[in-house]
Amino acid sequence: MKFVLFNGSPRNQKSNTKILLEHFLRGYNRVNPESVPVSYLANRKLKDDHLTAFRDSNIVIVAFPLYTDSMPGIVKEFFEDIARSGISGSKKMGFIVQSGFPEAIHSIYIERYLEKFTARMKCEYLGTIIKGGVEGIQMMPPFMTRKLFGRFEALGVNFATNFGFSKAIGAKLRRPYKMTAMGRFIFSIVSRTGLTNYYWNSNLKKNNAYDKRFDQPFSRKADS
Amino acid sequence: MKITILNGDMSQGGSELSRFLEKLVAGISPNHQVSQFPLHTMNLHYCTGCWNCWWKTPGRCSINDDGSEIFNSVINSDFVVFASPLLAGFTSSALKKITDRLIVLLHPYIELNQGECHHRKRYAKYPDFGLLLEMEPDTDQDDLKIVGDLYDRFAINFHSKKRNMWLVNHDNTEDIIDEICFV
Numbered sequence: 001m002k003f004v005l006f007n008g009s010p011r012n013q014k015s016n017t018k019i020l021l022e023h024f025l026r027g028y029n030r031v032n033p034e035s036v037p038v039s040y041l042a043n044r045k046l047k048d049d050h051l052t053a054f055r056d057s058n059i060v061i062v063a064f065p066l067y068t069d070s071m072p073g074i075v076k077e078f079f080e081d082i083a084r085s086g087i088s089g090s091k092k093m094g095f096i097v098q099s100g101f102p103e104a105i106h107s108i109y110i111e112r113y114l115e116k117f118t119a120r121m122k123c124e125y126l127g128t129i130i131k132g133g134v135e136g137i138q139m140m141p142p143f144m145t146r147k148l149f150g151r152f153e154a155l156g157v158n159f160a161t162n163f164g165f166s167k168a169i170g171a172k173l174r175r176p177y178k179m180t181a182m183g184r185f186i187f188s189i190v191s192r193t194g195l196t197n198y199y200w201n202s203n204l205k206k207n208n209a210y211d212k213r214f215d216q217p218f219s220r221k222a223d224s
Numbered sequence: 225m226k227i228t229i230l231n232g233d234m235s236q237g238g239s240e241l242s243r244f245l246e247k248l249v250a251g252i253s254p255n256h257q258v259s260q261f262p263l264h265t266m267n268l269h270y271c272t273g274c275w276n277c278w279w280k281t282p283g284r285c286s287i288n289d290d291g292s293e294i295f296n297s298v299i300n301s302d303f304v305v306f307a308s309p310l311l312a313g314f315t316s317s318a319l320k321k322i323t324d325r326l327i328v329l330l331h332p333y334i335e336l337n338q339g340e341c342h343h344r345k346r347y348a349k350y351p352d353f354g355l356l357l358e359m360e361p362d363t364d365q366d367d368l369k370i371v372g373d374l375y376d377r378f379a380i381n382f383h384s385k386k387r388n389m390w391l392v393n394h395d396n397t398e399d400i401i402d403e404i405c406f407v
Contacts, residue, residue, distance in 0.1 A: 011273040042272075065273070067324045069377040070314070073270050077317035101334075101341045109377050113370050117313055120362070184336055191335070200332040203279040215283040216347055218296045218329070 001163070004057040005038045006050065008064030008075035012042035016134045017063050017098060023149040024096075027156025041074045050078060055087045059163055061126075063096035065134070070110045079117060093118045094126030094165055100135030104174040107132070127165045129155065131173045136199050225302040227252060227404060228351070229260045230294070232308030232319025233358075241309055241358040244392045248305075248356075251401045259297045263318040266290045271324040278332035283346055285328045294322055299329050299347050303387075303404055306375070307356040313367050314374075315357070326382065337380060345383050353379070354388040354404065 005025075009015030025036055039050045041064075054060060064075045071079070095114045097107045107130040118125040137145050151169055158166040179187065190196055204210040229249070233241050245260075252258050267289045276286040285291050298304055306323070308315035315323075331346040355375055357368075372389050379386045390400050 009273065010271055015273070044270075067271065067273075068320075068326065069381060070320070070374050072273075073317050073321035073324050076312075076314060076320045079312045079314075080317055083312035103340060105340060106377070109370075109374050113314060113374065116366065116370060120313055178339060179336075179341070184339060187336060187341075197333050200279060203275075204282070207280040209280055209282055212282045214331070214346070217283045218292075218299045219347060220300060 001059060002057045003036050003059040003163075004053050004061075005036055006041055006054075006060065006062045006078070007038055008041045008062055008072060008078065010042050010067075010072050010074055011065075012040050015065070016137055017065055017096075019137060019149075020096065020098060020131070020134070020152050021063055023152035024156040024159070027153035027158075028160040029156075030153075031157055031160035041078050044074065044077075047078075047081060051081055051085055051087070054082060055085070057091060059092045059094075059126075060123075061094045061096060063098070066097055066099035066101070066107050066110065069106065070113065082121060087121075089122040091121075091123040092126050092163065093121070093123045095128040096131070097128060098131045098134040100133070102133035102176065103179060104130045104132055104177045126163075127167075127170065129165055129170050129173055132176075139199075225405065226257045226300060227259070227303050227305065228294075228297045228301040229258065229305045229307055230298075230319060230322060231260060231262050232264070232306070232316040233262070234264045234309070234311070234316050234318050239309065239358065241307060241356070241392050244358075244397065245307055245356070247397045248400060251397055252405065256405060259301075261294055261297070261322075263322055264316075268294075268318075268321055270321050271327070275332070277328040283328060285325060287325075291322070291325055291328075295326070295328055298326065298351065301351045304351045304353040305356055305404070306353055309358040310360045310363055310367065310371065313360070313363075314371060315355075323378070330381070330383075340380075342381050350383040352385045352387045353382075354390060354400075355386065356390045356392065356400075358392040 005021060007017050007021060009017040039053050041050060064071055097110060099106050111128045114128050115125050151173055155166060155169050204213050231245060233239050249258055268291060269287050269289050274286060277284060306319060308319040329346055330343040333344045334341045335344045375386045388403050
């Protein structure tokens with residue numbers, strides 16, 4: 001069996017997707033020590049190599065961040081390349097979609113597309129792992145990411161054993177599907193303190209851009 | 225009214241979509257201001273996820289290409305047409321490339337909208353939009369529902385509304401012009 005991973009994050013080696021995949025592979029390699037190649041779709045000069053890696057594989061996982069409610073443009077281009085190549089069938093395909101928004105509801109719409117795309121390529125669909133609230137994990141202290149990384153590691157262990165995603169772990173990663181009434185209430189209270197924007201404000205201040213945060217450079221007033 | 229057409233056609237020759245758009249523009253332009261963007265032939269790069277447009281140069285994209293011309297046109301339009309062939313079951317990568325970069329028109333702050341987290345507005349008003357699609361030979365109703373639903377989700381994030389989804393050579397250009405211009 002030839003297993004390959006595709007990292008579809010435009011942030012390439014600096015991506016949160018890479019971090020999640022590293023934990024997944026740590027778990028995978030605990031069961032199967034064979035190295036798993038990872039192709040970075042942001043390296044568009046290697047488009048032909050990506051297609052070759054896909055063609056030569058039996059099992060594929062494509063992982064990407066949610067961009068405007070679906071796959072980033074570079075991932076869509078990869079899907080178009082696959083469809084155009086005529087390579088299809090006798091592969092198993094799974095997906096990992098991570099988002100900055102905390103709720104899974106944002107990603108369930110692209111999940112339907114991914115299942116349909118897999119069927120269109122006449123491949124077997126392994127499912128889609130959805131995980132929200134991933135933006136900022138590179139700034140978080142270890143106690144805040146321990147559970148998340150542990151779950152991705154367990155997902156990797158399970159994948160190496162069964163060549164499929166664990167439904168139980170997948171279900172846990174999807175939480176919350178939507179914010180609860182209590183969650184919305186707490187959010188509305190906390191947002192009044194400005195704490196919900198802490199991540200954005202700290203980066204705006206670091207870049208000396210805080211005072212410009214509400215700029216509207218394309219408003220008609222700005223033109224005149 | 226001002227109408228922006230983002231044309232995601234990626235074919236080399238004249239496609240059904242581009243011929244259809246020509247007829248559409250001919251019908252609209254005598255009475256309205258139309259800006260057309262043939263995305264595949266323009267100098268446009270993919271979003272790199274740097275988020276400089278949110279926290280370094282708020283509202284401005286760091287990529288120096290034709291993007292700014294499109295952002296300016298979109299946010300100052302009354303209506304936007306997202307036109308694209310379906311490729312591998314979704315709108316083209318040429319269209320997705322610029323759609324990803326429309327986050328420059330939003331603010332990073334999160335607010336609750338319909339009980340969900342979404343980004344707040346940067347501008348006071350956002351244009352409604354329509355989808356104009358050219359089907360693939362194997363396009364079915366399920367594909368159209370998936371694409372339509374995904375653009376409905378985009379509409380929530382874009383503080384906008386997907387008013388219509390039209391199909392090249394199935395819908396009539398006169399009807400589309402009415403739906404765009406006389407709402």
